[in-house]
Amino acid sequence: MDNTVSTGTEGKDWGGGNQPLKASYGKMMIWFFIVSDALTFLGFLAAYGFSRFKFIDSWPIADEVFTHIPFYHEPMPMIYVAFMTFVLIMSSVTMVLAVDAGHEMKKAKVTFYMLLTIFGGMIFVGSQAWEWATFIKGDYGAVQTKGGNILQFGEYVEKDREKIFKRVALRDFVITEDDGRINHEQKNGLWFKSEGTQPTYTVEEVIKGLESHDNVLIKTEILDEKGEKTILSRGSSLKQLKDNGKIVVEGANLHVNEYGTPLFADFFFFITGFHGFHVFSGVIINIIIFFNVILGTYERRKNYEMVEKVALYWHFVDLVWVFVFTFFYLV
Amino acid sequence: MAEHVHNLEIFRGLIKFKSITQKIWGVLVLLTIVTTVEVALGISKPEALLSNFFGMKILNWIFIILTLVKAYYITWDFMHMRDETKALRRMVVWTVIFLICYLLFILLQEGGYVFDVYSNGYIKRDF
Numbered sequence: 001m002d003n004t005v006s007t008g009t010e011g012k013d014w015g016g017g018n019q020p021l022k023a024s025y026g027k028m029m030i031w032f033f034i035v036s037d038a039l040t041f042l043g044f045l046a047a048y049g050f051s052r053f054k055f056i057d058s059w060p061i062a063d064e065v066f067t068h069i070p071f072y073h074e075p076m077p078m079i080y081v082a083f084m085t086f087v088l089i090m091s092s093v094t095m096v097l098a099v100d101a102g103h104e105m106k107k108a109k110v111t112f113y114m115l116l117t118i119f120g121g122m123i124f125v126g127s128q129a130w131e132w133a134t135f136i137k138g139d140y141g142a143v144q145t146k147g148g149n150i151l152q153f154g155e156y157v158e159k160d161r162e163k164i165f166k167r168v169a170l171r172d173f174v175i176t177e178d179d180g181r182i183n184h185e186q187k188n189g190l191w192f193k194s195e196g197t198q199p200t201y202t203v204e205e206v207i208k209g210l211e212s213h214d215n216v217l218i219k220t221e222i223l224d225e226k227g228e229k230t231i232l233s234r235g236s237s238l239k240q241l242k243d244n245g246k247i248v249v250e251g252a253n254l255h256v257n258e259y260g261t262p263l264f265a266d267f268f269f270f271i272t273g274f275h276g277f278h279v280f281s282g283v284i285i286n287i288i289i290f291f292n293v294i295l296g297t298y299e300r301r302k303n304y305e306m307v308e309k310v311a312l313y314w315h316f317v318d319l320v321w322v323f324v325f326t327f328f329y330l331v
Numbered sequence: 332m333a334e335h336v337h338n339l340e341i342f343r344g345l346i347k348f349k350s351i352t353q354k355i356w357g358v359l360v361l362l363t364i365v366t367t368v369e370v371a372l373g374i375s376k377p378e379a380l381l382s383n384f385f386g387m388k389i390l391n392w393i394f395i396i397l398t399l400v401k402a403y404y405i406t407w408d409f410m411h412m413r414d415e416t417k418a419l420r421r422m423v424v425w426t427v428i429f430l431i432c433y434l435l436f437i438l439l440q441e442g443g444y445v446f447d448v449y450s451n452g453y454i455k456r457d458f
Contacts (some may be wrong), residue, residue, distance in 0.1 A: 021419040031423050038427050046438045054449070055444025063373070082370040089362050096355045096409050147458040153348045222457075227381065227388070252381050319402055326398040330373050331391045 024304045034316045037278075041205045041320050044274065045327055048267045058149075058221040060260030061229070064331045068134045082331050084127045085321065088279075091120025092318040095151050102304025107293065110307060114290040117314065121283040128276045135268065138251030141170035141199075142258040144204055145244035150260050152219040153210070154231070163230055165219065170248070173216050174201045174209035206248060207241055210308035221260050268328065275324055278317045338413045341404075358408045365397050 009015040021028060067075035080093045080208050098113035154167040181202070186194040201209075210216055213277035222230045232240060249258045257265035289310050298304045339348045341357070372380070372390060380390040407413045407441035412420055449456060 019418075021422075022416050023419055028419070031419065035423055039430060042427075042431055042434060046434045049435065050438040050442040053439050054445045056443075056446055057450075078370050078373050082366065085366055086363065089366070091407065092409050093355055093359045097352065099411075100351050100355070145458060147456055149457070161351065222403055312410055315405055318409070319405045322398055322401045322405065325395050326369075330394045331371060 002199065010329050011312065013166050022131065026305065026309055027312070030194065034312065037316065041271075041274075041323070043315065044267075044271050045323060048271065051156050051263045051267065053265070055261055057223050058261065059141055060257075060264045061222075061223075061227075062222075064229075065135070065259045065264075066131070066329060069140075078329065080127070080131070081325065084124055084131075085325050087120055087124050087127070088318050088321050091117045091124070092315050094120060095314045099304070099308050099311045102298070102307045105299070105302075105304070106298070107299055110293050110298075110304060111260050111290070114286060114293060114307070118283055118286050118290060121279055121286065121314075125276060125283065128272060128279070132269075132272070135265075136251050136253065138249075138258045139169060140167045140203075141248065141250045143203060143241060143245045144247050144249050145240075146246050146258060147244065148261075149221050149244075150249065151241060151245065151293070152217050152229075152258070153216050155215040155217060165217075167219075168216055170201055170206065170209075170250070173213045174205050175212060176201060177208075199250055199276045203241075203245045203248060206245065207238075208240060210241055271324060271328070275317070275320055278320065282310075286314065337411075341408070354408060358404050361402055361404060365401050369394060369397055 007015070013020065023031075041305070063077040066081060067077045069076050069080045094113045094116040098110050098117060101109035140152060142153070145151060152167065153170070153173070154165050156163050158164045182197070183198055184195045185191075210218075214235075217234060218232045218240055220230045220232060220240075224230050245258060247256070249256045251258060252262075252265040252268075254262070254266055254269065256262055259265070289307060292298065292306065293304075298306060337351045337354070339351065339354050340346065341354070341361075343347075348357055364400065372393065376390065380393065381388050383389075384392060398449075412424070448454070
């Protein structure tokens with residue numbers, strides 16, 4: 001039986017068998033995946049923008065949150081995250097070089113550049129983990145009020161003949177006393193319930209500490225016209241802490257956040273976590289392709305298009321980071 | 332891009348590279364300069380750029396524009412969008428840009444509205 005049907009379009013654009021976009025199926029599909037993934041990240045970042053506009057007069061200032069670099073204890077805003085950005089851009093460069101070497105069918109060069117890319121990705125994920133650990137651990141500690149606002153502590157110091165507000169950690173002024181409160185463990189309870197870690201200090205101890213240190217003032221979440229956090233006078237500091245102080249917060253998690261509103265921590269974990277997961281999967285995929293390159297799979301296939309496809313994904317991860325960097329750390 | 336033809340010009344032909352490798356390094360230099368400018372501005376926060384302009388600080392507008400510049404060069408040169416057909420380029424880029432503008436407009440507008448309700452309404456938050 002003759003199965004062919006004449007449509008009258010043979011040899012024309014709509015007759016099939018041609019590639020109007022001059023891209024292979026696989027490459028087009030990775031582009032469409034990137035479009036949909038970009039929209040997922042758009043959803044997250046737009047939700048972040050929504051929450052931020054909702055609390056536009058009290059959102060944490062990123063420069064005061066992400067100030068750490070390893071092995072150095074003075075506040076250094078932006079430096080570490082700039083380093084991470086550079087690592088990721090650099091690994092994008094080595095990835096492009098791998099793709100280019102693939103076009104020239106140079107197996108050794110592709111292998112070398114893929115390896116560098118994998119290292120770059122690993123350094124980035126490691127840095128991200130360190131950033132998370134530092135953020136979760138916190139450094140100064142704060143008190144959360146009944147209304148859920150964060151009260152931080154600090155003092156005015158002279159630096160280069162200028163009065164600047166320097167944060168003071170709870171451990172530096174709080175007077176501890178034994179209140180007999182112990183952590184409730186599962187083995188002691190009737191219903192085999194345990195409780196989470198208790199803060200190092202109680203609010204009463206913080207109040208005592210504040211009373212006995214005349215120099216310490218409270219910094220609120222509220223931003224003034226110049227975009228800086230409002231600092232209370234000595235009198236209102238004591239009043240605010242005594243009237244409204246409810247729990248001591250150290251570090252950040254999904255419920256509380258010593259740097260400001262818990263939403264900030266939630267979005268930080270969610271967005272950088274989702275991005276970090278993308279980098280992690282990217283590294284895994286790169287490793288698989290790396291071994292395929294070594295085994296000569298693409299040499300036999302006579303093209304390195306697979307390297308090109310994972311490269312598109314890898315660059316996309318870099319592209320997303322550029323936006324996360326701007327909206328989390330800069331703006 | 333089956334024949335690996337590369338467009339080696341950036342800045343509309345102002346800079347023309349000799350080879351694809353050279354172009355990659357050139358774009359890296361550009362991206363590094365842009366990031367350095369961003370970080371320098373982010374640390375120093377010049378007083379003059381902190382005034383308000385269309386609902387945001389001028390500095391924040393600068394950051395967003397510089398981000399879009401970086402995004403353009405990553406997509407066009409690292410992802411080789413410059414060498415794809417016009418149809419593929421538009422299919423990907425216009426779709427995404429349209430949806431970004433749409434969702435951002437709705438959500439940011441709504442966020443600003445909720446802020447107004449909080450500050451002008453009868454909801455107390457300062458305790």
